[in-house]
Amino acid sequence: MLRGAAVNNTERRPALHSLLRAGSGGGERYAAVAATRGRMRDLAESIRAGAHTGHTGRAITDVVNIGIGGSDLGPRLVSEALAAPDTAPRAHYAANVDPDDLAAILAPLDPATTLFVICSKSFRTEETLANALTARAWLGAGGVADGDLARHCLAVTTNLEAAAAFGIPAHHCLPLWDWVGGRYSVWSAVGLSCAIALGWDRFAALLAGAEAMDAHFASAPPADNLPMLLALLETWNCRFLGAGNHVVLPYSHRLRRLPDFLQQLTMESNGKAVTRDGAPLAGQSAPVLWGSAGTIGQHSFHQLLHQGTRRCPADIILPLAPEDPADRENHARLIANGLAQSRALVIGRSETQAREALLARGEAPAEADRLAPHLAMPGNRPHSLITFPRLTPEALGALLALYEHRTYCSAVLWDINAFDQWGVELGKEIGRQVFAVMQGDDDGAALDTGTLSLVALWKAANG
């Protein structure tokens, strides 16, 4: 993979996301990466300095990234983790085609100081194009003349023709390449909204952290190689112990989107039923990944982690020091909670210990006997603790690259192609068909009666 072999064998492409964060290199691909990085840096700096302005000459205060899947989850996570929420320019993320998503973002914004980044590797994704049209209409209604639209819109895509047809001129388009998978693309111009909100130096530090993890992955012996160890743990937990899921618990509000990001990375990469050669898989593929920020889950689903009948292997992620030293005490509470969960998961509490605790708090022996099985916790619940001193851009870059490489190592162990996603296509195709029927452009002959009766309900509800 790191050397550029066509590891994506169904699409006959390499998967060279590591090149996107490389600090040096040769060849045409690296030259294109370096040139695009230079354009990103210039754009981000001129927007932050107020040199690239909106049509009235006022500085850009808000950047709205319109994209979905890999064109949304990575940059959203990075911005929320690293950008100062109250300092302009602020980054916002609209993904859902549900009009309420974009409307809520746009309500407080001023078209004169808003810049859209239309982010779509294919520039064919329905949700993104529909939201981009809404954004364009909002700019128009807000006084931005057609000739000035380009000052308020940038595009990131492999499909420069489609972006041009949408009205975004080539000098406002940043390229992406087919050898980068959407879910591995935050390091590319897909991260433009982050570079604007964080500033170039912090975005470059994110890349440097990922590059350091690439170097570790490429050179560390297997027994010390973090991506390999995580993949072996995933294999052990899912294939040998039969856990069908994996829970991710970042003890960090700033990392609350990490489970969303890892869902796409893990489940879209390795949620497959056939080997690279198309034969049925011999064992399970990707676990169902879920999670939420600690300590929120402790007051919700951790009951099941400790005493449920399902095995839920967990990653507990602990940035050990807060961003602001003034937050030390409550941050220490947060970390104490994470460590406590780890201990409770491992050690648990035997029925005898539970009975003793009940007696100590004054329960009668018969009542202690009755309650002890309810208080007992089996322990021996598998989990990993991932710690780093602070949530710096470097640490986040390394963490995301760690999971990227873990995902690839699991795919190698399970003989899966981690870089295609054919399973998402059929739903899109049917979606287009159903929409045409709803619009009266298709008689629905190719659809089933169940779907048609639901379309009839939709028609009735919409008058």
Ligand SMILES: O=P(O)(O)OC[C@H]1O[C@H](O)[C@H](O)[C@@H](O)[C@@H]1O
């Ligand atoms: O970036 P785009 O081409 O708009 O694609 C956005 C997303 O849509 C697809 O359905 C894929 O499942 C994702 O892997 C991709 O990230």
